[in-house]
Amino acid sequence: MTSVPFRSTAGLYFGNRDARSLFEFGLCLVTTISLSIAAATSFAAGPGQPVVARVEMKFATGEEVVDVISKGDLLTVVEDRGDDYVIVTHDGTRGAVDKVNAVELAESTGIYTELIKEFPNEGRYYTLRASAWWALGKQDEALEDFNTAIDKGYKAAHAYSSRGLFMAARGEHAAAIEDYDTALKIDPDDITPMINRAAVHMGQGEYEKAIADYTTALEVRKNNAALLRQRAIAYKAAGQYDKAIKDFDMIVDANAEDVAAIMGRGYIRFQQQEFAAAAADFSAALELNDEDPVAWNNRGYNRYQLGKAEAALEDYDRAIELAPNYALAHQNRAWLLATAEDESQRNPTAAIESAEKACEINAYGNIGDLSALAAAYAAAGQFKDAVGWQEKVVEIAPADVKTFAEKMLTRYRNEKPYISDPVAAEKAEREAAEAVAQAEAEKKNEAAIKEAAAKLEREAKNNAKGEIEVE
Known part of the structure; x- marks a missing residue:
């Protein structure tokens, strides 16, 4: 099965107006104040991505200036219209800017260096350049700029929050949490650092702390689907499955077409063996998107658990048709074809092919693939090959499954097929052997008793004859 992936809340925050008011306001005309622009390399930023103003610009409607974009300001791209972008400023103003007047964040270090030379004590520019260094993958330069901004007295909450994101990305969790805590003290109304702190708690396995942060954030952003989803993931990680399902239920109740929530709920129900x-959840997801191989695979696995092997095989086949290199679907298909309870549904040859394909995709490094391959060879009666692959499984098996792997190796060496519960199988086989031995012993004992009785009878007859003759 494939769980829903966990994502931390990270990145730059851009203020925005109500979407309706933005559309009613319409696009502003842009007047470029400075025209001394070097030729820019053509690039295309997608919706939601940040770009940086190369020059100062004015947004105006008629004669009225409604907003001013300063050099170095971050703008959020709403739409790419070819020669220009429709953008939203930090204050929520929507307008169009020529592409030549904006650059990607990773290309903006020069702009911020110019601004820092002009305004050496303006900490904000250091944080912006730090983000640009970060986008370039230059961590040391980014950290130096974050620290310089704060050292110069730039105590805005986002300075600490941004550095916290950077620290979290570097794996310095304690420093990240300290920065998030500071940001929250400076601006308690901005819950973004709290959400990012929750992500760090998740990464450290501190699930209860993450749940507490998400719960507090939800008091501000009531019924927010993204926060409910992340809290559900935290509940799942903490083993609180019922609460996780309630959060997914709330998302689906509000939006019956939220496929991710339906898939997440389905996975938890699988974990609960429901x-x-x-x-049913994976079927609902497929009704919304029947091109998702994960949903096909996951429904197939649950159908197999329900004893519907034929339907499960059809689902695995569809998953593989959509994603030929989907290793888990190949592995699940191999297990079914090698171990189905109904012998008519077994196909050891096809099972070997599917298991080999899964192994090839994962470069023979996945223990589940190798186990399936060994089981497939055992189902085909090729126990020498089964033993060889199971030996590799035992070699790489973690401590919690090594005992099971060793028991399966013993079975293959004894030329016995895979069984899901070898301990129970050994017990059953031992009890069966003992029953046979007991029956054999009783049979022999009964025969011995009969023979002894017959002997006594013969001796009695012989003795009687002797007595008659003597008389």
């Missing part, structure tokens, strides 16, 4: 409910 296979019918899980299969």
Whole structure:
């Protein structure tokens, strides 16, 4: 099965107006104040991406100036219209700017260096250049600029929050949390640092702390789908499955077409062994998007748990058709074809092919793929090959599954096929052997008793004959 992936809340925050008011306001005309612009390399930023103003610009409607964009300001791209971008400023003004007047964040270090030379004590420019260094992957330069901004007295909450993101990305979790805490003290109304702090808690396995942060954030952003989803993931990680499902229920109740929430809920139901409910969720997801191989694979697995091997095989086949290199679907298909309870549904040859494909995709490094390959060879009666692959499984098996892997190796060496519970199988086989031995012993004992009785009878007859003859 494939769980829903966890993503931390990170990145730059850009203020925005209500979407309706933006559209009613319409596009502003842009007047470029400075025209001394070097030729810019053509690039295309997608919707939601930040770009940096190369020059000062004015937004105006008629004769009225409604907003001014300063050199170095961050702008959010709404739409790429070819020669220009429709953007939203930090204050929420919507307008169009020529592409020549904006650059990607990773290309903006020069702009901020010019501004720092002009305004050496303006800490904000150091934080912006730090973000540009970060986008370039230059961590040391980024950290130096973050620190310089704060050392110069730039105590804005986002200075600490931004440095916290950077620290978290570097794996310096304690420093990240300290920065987030400081940002929250400076601006308690901005819950973004709290959300990012929750992500750090998740990464450290501090699930209860993450849940507490997400819960507090939800008091501000009530019923926010993204926060509910992240809290559900935290609940799942903490083993609180019922609460996780309630959060997913709230998302789906508000938006019945939220496929990610339906998939997430289905996976938790699978973990609770509610296979019918899980299969129903994955079916609902497929009704919304029947091109998702993960949904096909996941429904197939739950159908197999329900004893619907034929339907499960069809789902695995569809998943593989959509994603030929989907290793988990190949592995699941191999297990089904090698170990199905109904012998008519087994196909050891096809199972070997599927398991080999999964192994090839994962470069023979996935223990589940190798286990499936060994089981497939055992199902085909090729126990020498089964033993060889199972030996590799034992070699790489973590401590919690090594005992099981070793028991399966013993079975293959004894030329016995895979079984999901070798301990129970050993017990059953031992009890069966003991029963046979007991029956054999009783049979022999009964025969011995009969033979002894017959002997006594013969001796009695012989003795009687002797007595008659003597008389």
